[in-house]
Each structure stands twice: as structure tokens, then as C-alpha cells.
Amino acid sequence: MDDLVLNWELDTAGLLIVAVSAVAVLLILIMAFKVHAFLALMITSIGTALAAGIAPASVLPALTFGFNSTLGNVMLLVALGAMLGRMIETSGGAQVLADKMIDLVGEKRAGFGLSLASLLMGFPIFFDAGLVVMMPIIYAVARRVGGSFLSIALPSAVAFSAMHIFAPPHPGPVAASGIVGADIGLVMLVGLVFAVIIWYLVGVLLAPRLGMRFDIPVPDILEGDKDEMGFSSSPRVPTIVGLLLLPLILILLNTGLNTIGSTRPDKDAFLADGVVSTLRLLGETPIALLITVIVSMFVLGWGAGKKGTLIEKVADSALGPICSVVLVTGAGGMFGGVLRVTGIGDAVADSLNNVGLPVIVAAYLIAQIVRLAQGSATVALTTAASLMAGVIAASDFSPLQVVAIVMAMSAGSVGFSHVNDSGFWLVSRFFGMDMKQTLATWTLIQGAMAIVGFILSYILYGIASAIG
Structure with missing residues (x-):
């Protein structure tokens, strides 16, 4: 948002404290005080914007930035x-x-x-x-x-979810491939293989067992x-x-x-x-x-x-x-949008990018932390790709190694969906779950998808490095 007015600017540590506090307040409002998710998300979004230094005159534009889109x-x-x-x-x-x-x-x-x-x-x-x-x-x-x-x-x-995150023509992997210069055909081939493996391991083997923990009517x-x-x-x-x-x-x-x-x-x-x-x-x-x-x-x-x-x-x-589904999902986007315009995800990503980790590990962690910070998988993936593009361009990676890095970023971008992700609320409402049940099922499932995806990416990266 180019017209955002700040009363003060927080450093990375301050932004992280605001983000963690906002999530904690949201959980308390919904789980302890039983406030409707739409109202709780709106109240928390306003408080987060003000705590992050957004001027009162810019609070409404900050709210509508994520809600409208x-x-x-x-x-x-x-x-x-x-x-x-x-x-x-x-x-x-x-x-x-x-x-x-x-x-x-x-x-x-x-x-x-x-x-x-x-x-x-x-x-x-x-x-x-x-x-x-x-x-x-x-x-x-x-x-x-x-x-x-x-x-x-x-x-x-x-x-x-597996197809949406890992396989073109979905926007995240397509955008990441374009940013880092990956072969889109190779990304599609590898992405489809990853999506099928992750679907079987997480969707077929794990998800039904997590679902059995809760007796929810249709x-x-x-x-x-x-x-x-x-x-x-x-x-x-x-x-x-x-x-x-x-x-x-x-x-x-x-x-x-x-x-x-x-x-x-x-x-x-x-x-x-x-x-x-x-x-x-x-x-x-x-x-x-x-x-x-x-x-x-x-x-x-x-x-x-x-x-x-x-x-x-x-x-x-x-x-x-479906009015409740749409409004709560939009409010989830509002909360994620506020976290995005405060710069929380970018600040964390920049700091992590300077740590000096192996490229594929850094790519995964940047996408994962940005995802946790602001909610959007596509934004997390494109942010990680933008930060890693220069490193990849300056290195002598093979086409398959670059694809492995894209897959690692895709894996990080899906991990541990929670209350700042609009998709979290979509699943919650259509599956008849409250927030606690969604955290205990969907959040863990998305985390497992991220971990399995990174392991597959790391194996592929190792194979690509071995064959040159």
C-alpha cells in the first residue's frame, strides 16, 4: 500500500511481538470468550494495525486491502x-x-x-x-x-491443496518459476509427482486418522x-x-x-x-x-x-x-492483509536471508516463516522466490536443482495454515469445525504437507547435485 501512513516504525523484533500477540488475542477471543470469528478477526485486525504504528486515518484502507481482495x-x-x-x-x-x-x-x-x-x-x-x-x-x-x-x-x-501448491498451472509455482528462471515444464512434471506423493502420504494415510479424533456431523x-x-x-x-x-x-x-x-x-x-x-x-x-x-x-x-x-x-x-463462510473467509484475508502491510513477513524474510543457510534450506524457511507471519501461501512463495532469485542467478545451479529449490519454497508456503489464512476459515466453515478442531486437524495436515514436501525437495536437490 503506497498511501499507508505510519505513526511509528517497529523493528523486526517489535513486528514479531505484534504478530504473535495478535494471534494470541484472536485465539482468546474466539476460544475463551466465544466471540464470533468474523467479529474477532475484525477487532484483532484493527488492534494489530494500531499496534504496528499504522495511523488511524490509514487503518480502514489497511483493513480493506486484505478483505476486498x-x-x-x-x-x-x-x-x-x-x-x-x-x-x-x-x-x-x-x-x-x-x-x-x-x-x-x-x-x-x-x-x-x-x-x-x-x-x-x-x-x-x-x-x-x-x-x-x-x-x-x-x-x-x-x-x-x-x-x-x-x-x-x-x-x-x-x-x-497439494495440486494447488506444487503443480502449475496454479499461480504460486508458476510465479516462483518465472521469478527464479526455472524450467516451467520441468516444474510441472516434478510438481505433479510431488503432489501425488504428498496426497498419498498425508491425505490418504494421515488425514483420516486425524479426522477420527472428532465426531462432527455432516x-x-x-x-x-x-x-x-x-x-x-x-x-x-x-x-x-x-x-x-x-x-x-x-x-x-x-x-x-x-x-x-x-x-x-x-x-x-x-x-x-x-x-x-x-x-x-x-x-x-x-x-x-x-x-x-x-x-x-x-x-x-x-x-x-x-x-x-x-x-x-x-x-x-x-x-x-454461505454468507458466514464468505464473510469469515474475507475477515481471515483482512487479518492476513494487515499483517502483510505492516511489513512483518518482509522483515523476517530479509533477516533470515542474511543468516547464510544452505540455499534450499533458506528458501524453505523463508517461505514457511512468511506463511506463518501473514497467511497467504502465494505471497509467501513469491516473497521467497524474489529473495532467492539473486542467489540462484549468481550460482551455478543445474535446471533440476533450481526446480528442487522451487519445490522447497512451495513446501514452505503451505505449512501450518492457521488463523491468518483465509483458506483455514474456508475449510473450518465448510467442514463444520470450530477453530480448535481446525487447528488440531487442518493446521497439522498442512504442516505435514510442508515437511514431506521439503524432504522430497531435499532428496531431489541431493540427486541433482550428485549427477551434476
């Missing part, structure tokens, strides 16, 4: 995803697909089947959008199977009410699969054209071409979801003989229950 990204995806989910849920499609999946893989492997499907969906689609689209299927499978809801749901979240956020009972039409499995695949195909179209354009000497002219730019627009995630929602209205609504008033009522009923 997070809300802008999340609101369209969650709203459209919820509408699509409500259409699939109330039509009976989610239950039909859940029954078919369980028939194929068996009840004991239902969670594995869901997480594998999420892993495949997670390649082209962002974490939050993919999770929202998948939620009605997760809910339906969990109701059919019974037992621990979290042991069914968490592996799917891990699958989406959330009813996508369930219909009595007015919507007439919407049920028991659609066929291929119809529901087609609706789930449609946004993925459109998003892959966008990704494919962007990838082709990046390899052409006339990149700008190619991407600006009328046909290409129109196809890319159709593959933008909000547009792809909008198209899918409209198609679902035709297929599950008018095409099944439902009245327009009923279809409108079903779509509208999806928005009310």
Missing part, C-alpha cells in the same frame, strides 16, 4: 459453486453419484475414491473453487457411509428446505459427471491456451486474438462456473420439467447459508 476472489467462486452444489444436491444427483461411487470402490474405500477424484479435479482448478464444487458429493458420500465425516472430507481437501449448508423438495428428479450418473467435468474442461481450455501462448514468440498477439481471448474468457474460473450453473438449470431444472420459480428458489436458497 480476498472477498473478490472467494465470493464469486463460493457463490457460484454453492448454487451448482445446491442444484446437484436437491435434484438427488449428489446421492446418485455417491451411491455409484460407493458401488464401484466399496464403502471402506469411499474416502480414497473421493480424494482421488479431487486430485484429478485439482490439476486445473483452484483449491477453493474445487473444494466448493466437490462438497455436495463429499456430503452425500459421508451420509451414505456414516462414521467420521472428517475422515471422508479431509483427504479430498488435501488433494486439492454439515447441512447445502441441504434444501421443504420448498425445494419438488426439485428432486434423480438424474443419471453421466449427467452429474458431465456437470462436474464441464468447468474443468473450460478451465483446461484457458490453461492450455495460456501455456501455448507462453511458448510462442508472438505471445501477446496470440493471446490478444479475438477467438483465443474469447475462449480464454470462457475458461476463467468464475465464468466457467457461471456457465455450468446455467447449464445445470437447464439440465436439472427446465429440462426435467421444473418451473422457473422453483429453479430460482433453489438457486437463491444456496446463497444464505
Whole structure:
């Protein structure tokens, strides 16, 4: 924020004290005093801004800096995803697909089947959008199977997260690769391998065991009410699969054209071409979801003989229950944004960069500490990449060593998601967990993903160094 006015500036130690104190206050407000997460995040964000020296006149811009950007990204995806989910849920499609999946893989492997499907969906689609689209299927499978809801749901979240963090075309690894000059094709290949390994070790083996610790009922956020009972039409499995695949195909179209354009000497002219730019627009995630929602209205609504008033009522009923999800997620972005504009992450990263650690260790730790300090995985990854770019450029690293460093930074950027991360609150609300339960499951899971990712990166770096 260029127009930020400070009454005083704190050194790195002072900024760290403010950050730790802010997290402690937030935990106390929510866990001890039972203050609603939205209010607690807003109160803590204001207090953090003032304690860090931000002038009162700049406090509101500092709050909206993180809130507006997070809300802008999340609101369209969650709203459209919820509408699509409500259409699939109330039509009976989610239950039909859940029954078919369980028939194929068996009840004991239902969670594995869901997480594998999420892993495949997670390649082209962002974490939050993919999770929202998948939620009605997760809910339906969990109701059919019974037992621990979290042991069914968490592996799917891990699958989406692993793809989002490690594999292009997602923004973090793409940006980091560009900053440090890594071979994007090699990053994609290695990132996919890392994502699959981490998904299996953390998502398939660890996450269900952590989920078993809490008895949480299946959330009813996508369930219909009595007015919507007439919407049920028991659609066929291929119809529901087609609706789930449609946004993925459109998003892959966008990704494919962007990838082709990046390899052409006339990149700008190619991407600006009328046909290409129109196809890319159709593959933008909000547009792809909008198209899918409209198609679902035709297929599950008018095409099944439902009245327009009923279809409108079903779509509208999806928005009310997600208001809390969207606002709390936006407030989480607000808190992270305040921590970002105070310079906490940059101050820590600069200090750590001067310690003299091995490059791959420093890259991981910088991304990890920035992630802990301000919440955003993408910001943590790009910050680490920016700081390490000069070191990498001045060294004689092989292409595979550079890729290993990018993977280490990606691993650090995912680690130990907590209260300053908007994704933490998204998982918390959609999975029906309170803050303590989310810390005991999702935070540990993301930490395990970071540790496993760094170990894999370090092994790859060692192999690359050995072969020259």
C-alpha cells in the first residue's frame, strides 16, 4: 500500500511481538470468550494495525486491502459453486453419484475414491473453487457411509491443496518459476509427482486418522428446505459427471491456451486474438462456473420439467447459508492483509536471508516463516522466490536443482495454515469445525504437507547435485 501512513516504525523484533500477540488475542477471543470469528478477526485486525504504528486515518484502507481482495476472489467462486452444489444436491444427483461411487470402490474405500477424484479435479482448478464444487458429493458420500465425516472430507481437501501448491498451472509455482528462471515444464512434471506423493502420504494415510479424533456431523449448508423438495428428479450418473467435468474442461481450455501462448514468440498477439481471448474468457474460473450453473438449470431444472420459480428458489436458497463462510473467509484475508502491510513477513524474510543457510534450506524457511507471519501461501512463495532469485542467478545451479529449490519454497508456503489464512476459515466453515478442531486437524495436515514436501525437495536437490 503506497498511501499507508505510519505513526511509528517497529523493528523486526517489535513486528514479531505484534504478530504473535495478535494471534494470541484472536485465539482468546474466539476460544475463551466465544466471540464470533468474523467479529474477532475484525477487532484483532484493527488492534494489530494500531499496534504496528499504522495511523488511524490509514487503518480502514489497511483493513480493506486484505478483505476486498480476498472477498473478490472467494465470493464469486463460493457463490457460484454453492448454487451448482445446491442444484446437484436437491435434484438427488449428489446421492446418485455417491451411491455409484460407493458401488464401484466399496464403502471402506469411499474416502480414497473421493480424494482421488479431487486430485484429478485439482490439476486445473483452484483449491477453493474445487473444494466448493466437490462438497455436495463429499456430503452425500459421508451420509451414505456414516462414521467420521472428517475422515471422508479431509483427504479430498488435501488433494486439492497439494495440486494447488506444487503443480502449475496454479499461480504460486508458476510465479516462483518465472521469478527464479526455472524450467516451467520441468516444474510441472516434478510438481505433479510431488503432489501425488504428498496426497498419498498425508491425505490418504494421515488425514483420516486425524479426522477420527472428532465426531462432527455432516454439515447441512447445502441441504434444501421443504420448498425445494419438488426439485428432486434423480438424474443419471453421466449427467452429474458431465456437470462436474464441464468447468474443468473450460478451465483446461484457458490453461492450455495460456501455456501455448507462453511458448510462442508472438505471445501477446496470440493471446490478444479475438477467438483465443474469447475462449480464454470462457475458461476463467468464475465464468466457467457461471456457465455450468446455467447449464445445470437447464439440465436439472427446465429440462426435467421444473418451473422457473422453483429453479430460482433453489438457486437463491444456496446463497444464505454461505454468507458466514464468505464473510469469515474475507475477515481471515483482512487479518492476513494487515499483517502483510505492516511489513512483518518482509522483515523476517530479509533477516533470515542474511543468516547464510544452505540455499534450499533458506528458501524453505523463508517461505514457511512468511506463511506463518501473514497467511497467504502465494505471497509467501513469491516473497521467497524474489529473495532467492539473486542467489540462484549468481550460482551455478543445474535446471533440476533450481526446480528442487522451487519445490522447497512451495513446501514452505503451505505449512501450518492457521488463523491468518483465509483458506483455514474456508475449510473450518465448510467442514463444520470450530477453530480448535481446525487447528488440531487442518493446521497439522498442512504442516505435514510442508515437511514431506521439503524432504522430497531435499532428496531431489541431493540427486541433482550428485549427477551434476
